[in-house]
Amino acid sequence: MSEVYGIVYTERNPAAKEAAERVKRILENRGLAAEIYSASNLIYSSLSESISLVITLGGDGTILKTVGALGNPEAAILGVNFGRGGYLTEVEAEDLDKALERVLVKDYTVERKMMLSITVDGESVGDALNEAYIASQILGKTLSFVVRRDDEVIAEGSADGLIIASPIGSTAYSFSAGGPIVDDDLEAVILTPVCPISGLKPMVLSLNHRIDVLAGSDYGFSMVIDGYRMRKFYKRSLMINVRRSSRSVAFLRLGPGGGLARRIRKKLA
Secondary structure, three states, X not given: OOOEEEEEEOOOOHHHHHHHHHHHHHHHHOOOEEEEEEOHHHHOOOOOOOEEEEEEEEOHHHHHHHHHHOOOOOOEEEEEEOOOOOOOOOEEHHXXXXXHHHHHOOOOEEEEEEEEEEEEOOEEXXXXXXXXXXXXXXXXXXXXXXXXXXXXXEEEEEEEEEEEEOOHHHHOHHHHOOOOOOOOOOXXXXXXXXXXXXXXOOEEEEOOOOEEEEEEOOOOEEEEEOOOEEEEEOOOEEEEEXXXXXXXXXXXXXXXXXXXXXHHHHHHO
């Protein structure tokens, strides 16, 4: 059975939808099956399990929604930037045709990136490719945080929120909040406080240890995973555990200059 390609586009850019339809025609003219999805629809649905390769036409949000909707966990993703930042994408929109030809002749490598597994009070709330953000349900109300590595308290303080980021997510929201850029090859988590009042600074912790964060609030909590999946907790305290997920994400690389190097160049430009 021939490969089935998924094409995911952002509705925010009309050129992305036009490109999706064009890519579908090219693939079908080569005798290949292709299915088109809009990124917003993937918030509530999944990609077909038969899809083995996904071409995303959008920005980082399109890729994050695609990752969350993968029906086949082994499916690889080629990100083409039709968005604003596009830090997770591999090529720009003007290079789509060249990239597609290379994909069709399998002139690429596959790079797998770790995800974070987040649990709250012992219950899984999902996996994050970029980050999980925890804040109060009431804007402007601070939270208290106690960070534990194994059984030892290593930091505590108050802040408007806390970003729990993966290495690949270190160039996203965490970086904008003052966190460091961390090499993708490190098995680590980045904890970046948002508007800390006292006692907290960005830190990078090895996932070879148990990492727990005890959060306190008088107004409940909101957690957002990868920018679009939200959970609310009507409690005064949460025990958040972070570890490496059993899942990882496969990205297509078309040569030197992609991946971490591309993200850093774009972020520091």
